[in-house]
Amino acid sequence: MEAGFRNTNWQELSFAIVGLGLIGGSYAKALRQLGVRQIIGIESNAAVLAQAMDEGLIDLGLSEADARLRQADVIICCIYPEAIASFMKDNVGFFKEDVLLTDVAGIKNDMIATVQAVLPQGMEFISGHPMAGRQGSGLGMSDAAIFRNANYIIVPEKGNTTAAIKWLEAFALALGCKQTVQVTPEEHDRTIAFTSNLPHVTAVALVDSASYSDKTKYFVAGSFRDGTRVADINPELWCGLFLANKDKVADEVDKYIEQLVLWRDALRAGDGETLKDLMRKGAARRKELY
């Protein structure tokens, strides 16, 4: 294989997926549809691993990494962000010498540089993730359709080659994504704080309001339902996500409070022009987005 060349003939490639939860399982299903040569699943939960084998989602199941991982041309890490660097450190001896590694971590901070520092010359970690997901968790909720028409975020760091970036772009489109976009790790985490972390804060804060009462349930219509949908949250998982990005999320909460203060003051003053200006801006942006 030519140096720097990254194979996009999917049916020739062996993939390993580390972690068969909702996202890992969805990759397995999408890879199956893509007709790749082999899918290796690495999953410490024996029941989940057995289920993935039974359902034909993987060709080889490993409860932990071993020498058979060297069969994989590509390794996709679908485990918690804080577990990625130690997985790499502990198992780099089992990786193929020119393996391409990627992840789906929703928060990047210094993880990318840390992982790249662990890998020897020839192995490359290119970070990214689909802007996709669905409620629930676990292999049972996985679905190849989560990639359909999603955006795929690619987060190159200093160590990345153009070949690896191009490979991930092609892979994202092959999975069914609509488009890819490249951002720096800093820009990534700041934007995620706004578009993903903050909407979870706004939803929980809405239903947590001191105004919640026994009568609330009779009065909730579409706007309250949509505004609180993600309040049905996994506190353990999200606590980790929030803390991993805590200063950027706090900045977003502050900027959000600035908007609410404009509303509060305009309401108290009966200032309809300001209210309409705020709504016109919001309506125009919402239309632009969807």
Add this chain to the structure above:
Amino acid sequence: MEAGFRNTNWQELSFAIVGLGLIGGSYAKALRQLGVRQIIGIESNAAVLAQAMDEGLIDLGLSEADARLRQADVIICCIYPEAIASFMKDNVGFFKEDVLLTDVAGIKNDMIATVQAVLPQGMEFISGHPMAGRQGSGLGMSDAAIFRNANYIIVPEKGNTTAAIKWLEAFALALGCKQTVQVTPEEHDRTIAFTSNLPHVTAVALVDSASYSDKTKYFVAGSFRDGTRVADINPELWCGLFLANKDKVADEVDKYIEQLVLWRDALRAGDGETLKDLMRKGAARRKELY
């Protein structure tokens, strides 16, 4: 007809609907399914009135109230809240002597008492509305299905009889609503400020944040989409709704900011236990609601 008796044999009743917008049109369609004796539509927009006639939604179309309105046993006011009292004042001479009137105003404040004061003995105004609605506006968006499984809020005032309240309860269920609930006008407006006005503020404020940029669109997934859905708002209509309830909405914004400050401070302090407590409370309430 016995004094105080209110007829629930729908097919014997003539209904007038004032205002054939999304909600008025939806009442017309639901009444048609209910097989009522007659549907009179009052609508100042000639094109809309013609459309309602063409589609067979109404039996008699009036561009403004006249003596023919006396045919109506029930009048449902589906016009802007601030227009209801003057409609009553201007047209009470055309009402049947024992007419039952109702409305769908989303904000009640002193409107109910004002209207009741206008009506002579025998005519009764019982206020309420379905907790229903959908995006868009106008007759073309109307749909009898908006009542299906909705809650119907009944807002009795001093002047109301048990017979009228019971009639409106039966009518709501006949329209397809799931249940009815009674609240005072003050409680109504305070609860609506929380469950309807506030989620519109939170949605507009989210998309209006100073963090919005050209890259936002690549990063928006489900949580941002749901959290901003109602930001695509009608600024004129909602300005009126907000101003009619402005002090109560401002109070709700303040209580909401209190929650956000808890989040912001816990994030800055890296206080995961507080974050998890906030999320556990939110998740439990969200599950309770839906």
